[in-house]
Amino acid sequence: MTHKAVKFELDNDGIALMTIDVDGQSMNIINKDFMSELDAHIKTIAGDENIKGGVITSGRDNAFLAGADLNMILGDLAMRDDATPEEIFEGSFSLNKLFREVETCGKPIAVAINGLTLGGGLELSMACHYRVVADNDKIKLGLPEVQVGLIPGAGGTQRLPRLMGIQLALPYLLQGKNMNPKQALSNNVVHEIAPADEIVDKAKAWILGGGKAEQPWDQKRFKIPGGQGVYDPNIVQTFMGAPAMTQKQTKNNYPATVAILSAVFEGHQLPMDQAIDVESRYFTQQLLGTIAPNMIRTLFVNKNKADKLVRRPKDQPEAKTKKLGMLGAGLMGAGIAYVSARAGIEVVLLDREMEYAEKGKDYSKTLVEKGLKRKKITQEKADKLLSLIKPTTDYADLEGCDLIIEAVLEDPKVKADVTKKAEAVIPDGCIYGSNTSTLPITMLAKSYGHEDKFIGIHFFSPVDKMPLVEIIVGENTGDEALAKALDYVRQIRKTPIVVNDSRGFYTSRCFMTYPLEASNMLAEGIAPALIENSGVYAGMAVGPFAVNDEVGIDLSHHIGEATKAALGDKFQKEASHDVIGKLYELGRNGKKNKKGFYEYPEDEKKFLWPGLQDHYPLADEQPTQEEVTKRLLYRQALEVVRCMDENVVTAAEDADIGAIFGWGFAPWTGGPISMIDTIGISTFVEECDALAEKYGPAFKVPESLRKMRSNGSSFYP
């Protein structure tokens, strides 16, 4: 019999070896074939008296088992409108039940873990009676479900705490953090670490040595390490503190975290059979909500597609970058040099003065030293990384580069000058990228001999931390340049979105509406803390005033002035422009000079500048938090829709990914477009109409939305 997911071989000792090798998947994941085959094998083992026990391992070296197929879950969800909660429960409970059958089948089952073991992979492992893991620090074991708004739904919330103690297990469940084999051993999650080629033998040896087919939690006198139940003071303290600590992180936007806490809290007062039932109820609740599906779609499915370059022109040959010419060694240039060298790319880091170029390289040195201290990087790799960066002032050093990225002053003249100088030495037709965040690519391309080879490659600061790169296609940019830029982004392991040329492109343009709307509200006399907190509590990465201080008030002011000059009559003046103008005039430039919307005292946390209220006295009537939140989020979402209308961003997927990874839009929404879909186009339009009536044309609903409303359509299918 041929198997599509789990091979079955019986050896001479009567031990069944089950090897996971899932057809059609680059990495082993749990799909329907996997479930039905594992189920059949366990039944075979249980029913055949000649079989002593079973060992589960993987036939792949990249992963043992990387969890459930989220596409399968999304697919199931697509049909959920017709499914009752009971049916969704039954569907999700089936895996829980299957793993419970593994541990109660009556025969000893061991697992030999030889690679990445995430989610359902770890849950299956914990349902085995004996666990051996390969001696390889790169192996990660963890339950990352929470990161896509789910909870572990196949016993993870029940078995992990029963193995390692409730208090210690909670961070793994609530944050989805991983453990390596050594940590897994000390956490009592595995029994043994062995060399990779011995793990199956060790697992078999355990069975032959009389390993018992029973789990500790099915024993009468079982006690959870570290205490259990609502009568244990340790546990009481844990459950008083953990929700508050969690809310500090989540701002209560991620119901999965509360569901995890509850599954653990309730489940650990019950026997396993009932505990997993409770877990599956909470799992089902997440599936029935809107947050998990939105998060799965954007943060997992579509992000993976973007990482695999879904927007890459198909007919272009792979064009990896070998030698990067980095023009400008300022903050951005230095960061780009670092992430490129980290990916093994040779970097020529050029600046006007050697001092600046060296300083740019020092940025990498500092990061590498930090990595060495934290043992995130070996000395050898550190040396290699630094050796790849060559600081210079000599354009001749750019010879042989196959990609140029320019990150000099945001001044068209300066940029044109640099472009000309570089073009003189680089290979003819070399792809040339600009990291500009404000200047039109089409215009900049004119100073390059091959406009079709000119493209925008827009990074975010700090480059080493921010995961997104916005690729901007100018009017004349060709497919070769796009392919090259995307291949480069993949090389440096960042996530690209592809947008078309426009003022502020996609991310900067939409992002700016967030602090601008905050300043509009400030001008109306709304309490600054209410505005700031509403942004943070809505799940935005940073509050609107804090982020404006980060950007710099002076920069905001200049962008505003430039936009005004460029748009002329079309410029829509808002109260925020005066607020920014006022702060600029007062010399409050933001974090850079330690005064902006905030005060930045030396040894204290920053706090909102009390002077704001002298200039913008509090109104007697304050709006609700809900209203403030709507203004902040809807204003951004409307600008995103306008960008789609203007073809600046061409796909909802890119719009959502760009928003979350580019400017820190609330991840729980799945992005602004997902948010509009979830609210419902009709409701969203009505709410925006009401906002427009009260607060002006910034909330004017685009015609496209009205059309969608009358068609009854949505952005995502």
Added chain:
Amino acid sequence: MTDAFIYDHVRSPRGRGKKDGSLHTITPIDLLSQVLVAVRERNEFDIADLDDVVTGCVTAVGEQGGNIGRFAAIMADYTDEVPGLHVNRFCASGLVAANYAAARIMAGQADMMIGCGVESMSRVQMGFDGGAWLFDPQVTNKIGSVLQGISADMIATKYGFSRDDCDEYAVLSQQRAKAAWDAGHFKGAILPIRDSIGRTMLDHDEHMRPGTSTEDLAALKSSFNDMGELGFNSVIMQKYPEIERMNHVHHAGNSSGIVDGASAVLLGTEEAGKKHDLKPRARIVGFADVGTDPSIMLTGPGKSARKALERAGLTKDDIDVWEVNEAFASVVLRFCQEMDLGTDKVNVNGGAIAMGHPLGATGNMLLGTAVDELERTGGRYALVTLCVAGGMATATIIERV
């Protein structure tokens, strides 16, 4: 409606709620039963006419569990015929016990009742009874559950009470308690507690620190910074998004003391009083319980006071004596702010910051203090109120007769 009258009230002194506290070696049931014995001896009524013993107790587990009032009554030789009922409205339990006893009389369903309360905080640790509101994630998430001290600090932050304001109030409480003790204002109510061989264990409130100055208090570190930073600040601040930063002002010196104590009030109809030749001292005018935001939790007293006043057809100007439990300084300051009262009319004999707050008994004690103060000053109406965990409050209005 039948009138319910207060005929007597007795309370134990308050012992420090620690292992070195003078009442630590006495069981809570013994503590309460000594108070019950005193009520009976002082009033010489026929026990057969007593309808029920309603007992407030908050941490009703272990030796305070299982309806402690019923068995304290038996231990006090109230005979097997007197039933007992346990009530728990957290910090207002002792007042609610008296209210419930009064309500039975007012409704014509009883003639003579005892409302009492007990808490031996040194023996049964506060919070030991757990509760879904403290640790069931579904519940804590819904209500925004935080430590009470964080709630009290939020009251100070939101309503603008500084650390100095709270410390000054705490010193006032200490000075007033000392003055009240020195002047003998508690003499009529205090029952010295004795051990089983008759030795006096305690005859005064031992938590008091009469010499405390604002400078002394200024030296204390605020208690809830760390727990706030851990996450509780985030929880409560999300309920009050206009608040930028928490101002942690409370510490052991301006919060209520943890103590042991018991208290009882004897209530009855006019006829019952006549029958047993008892002198009525105050009439229960009315009472009210309210719910408020369970996260900030302790802002209910004003609402409960207004509700009780309204039901009674009175205004705040009719009230001569105010007893507002000093759970935390900010609670009293907020009450005075909300009711537009100066602190000079509130808690004139000191309160729980100085003398301590034996959870289940405090409300009962405050009721007795109010009766005595009305009699001492010749005032007419008194209002007693307590903030209550979980966002509740109870208020009772009495009239001197």
